[in-house]
Structures are given as C-alpha cells and as structure tokens.
Amino acid sequence: NAGVMQNPRHLVRRRGQEARLRCSPMKGHSHVYWYRQLPEEGLKFMVYLQKENIIDESGMPKERFSAEFPKEGPSILRIQQVVRGDSAAYFCASSPLLGQSSYEQYFGPGTRLTVT
C-alpha cells in the first residue's frame, strides 16, 4: 500500500535551468496538491489539481511555474529558468475524492530543490 511518491528526492539545478518535480498520489486518490516550504517556514499552498484539471492555482507564482496532472502518469510541477529563491522543499499531497476524509491530505517525502 504505497503512499504518496515523489521524485527526485533531491534536485540540484543551476540558475536558468528547468526543474521538473514528479508526484504520484496514493492509490485511489484523485486530488493532488503542491506545497512549498522555505527554511524556518510553514508549508505554503501552490496549486490543487484533479486529473486533467487545475482547480486552484492561487498560490502559484505568475511566471515560470506550471503544474499538470495528466490522465495517465504522475503530476508534474515545472519551474522554468530557476533562480536561487526557488530553493526550497516541495511537497505533494493527495486526498480521496469524496467524503469527510477528503479533507485530510497525505503528504509525500518531498523534493528538495537547490539552485546554485
């Protein structure tokens, strides 16, 4: 019974490169969320997706960041032309479709992005 899976766990990119972070939700979960955690901070919501749909991207920076959750395959968070300020831990979470338990989000281990 695999939990939320994220890869890579660690990613190093030079300024100006692209970063792609992947997330596979728990089996049976159809909602995916991305959060970012800066050092000494709490997690900040970025985007909420269902299969083939972006439901809420109110936390996403307007430029360089995009997310998708295709019909097949993992959800992808893409950061173009990375800058040092993008260095953070990026967490993906998933929740089931319906009911009270859909309020509870289950997190993956995170991807730690370092921009040099």
Next chain:
Amino acid sequence: DQQVKQNSPSLSVQEGRISILNCDYTNSMFDYFLWYKKYPAEGPTFLISISSIKDKNEDGRFTVFLNKSAKHLSLHIVPSQPGDSAVYFCAARDSGAGSYQLTFGKGTKLSVIP
C-alpha cells in the same frame, strides 16, 4: 498576514508528561483543522483532525481541543514519548473558499527528553 499562528517555535517536555501544542487562527471561515507531525527530511504525517462543529477529538495518546470563540486549538499528547520529538504543524481549511487548500502555521518543534 498569517492566518494560522503557532506562537511557540519550540517546546521541551519530560518523557511521560503531557505535551500541549497551541495554535491560533484569524479566519473565522476555517471549518476544519488538522495537526501534522514532521521529521527532518520527511514529509508531514497526518495525526489528527477536528471539524468546527466539535470541540474535542481523541485518538489514542492524541487529543485536539477546539475553542471557536477564542479561535484557538491545541494538541495534547499524553504520555509524551521520545519518538514524539518532531515539528508539529497546525493546518486549517476554509471550505467556503471553494478550494481544498490547507493553510499551515510555522510549526512548533517538540523535544521529549528521556
């Protein structure tokens, strides 16, 4: 503008005693609250939650209390164990916002001393 505040960055408790972690919120539209535990280099792990229609929820050693009038919730861990040492995050959801996003506090680092 922090809508969820955990004012104690750290807390030390003796093993076997009670740990009380506090959380305050400002958004009166929050209607569901969750506590997560996080170890270094791992993702947050869901611990316990409470709906705004309740004032208490208990699960084993963990109890969450909600005081809506004070916009305050707390997590009680009793008895505390060394394995409970971690960062604890309070989170809240505004179901009226049409989104399932969670708003997190900055966390409280709990150290349980053997």
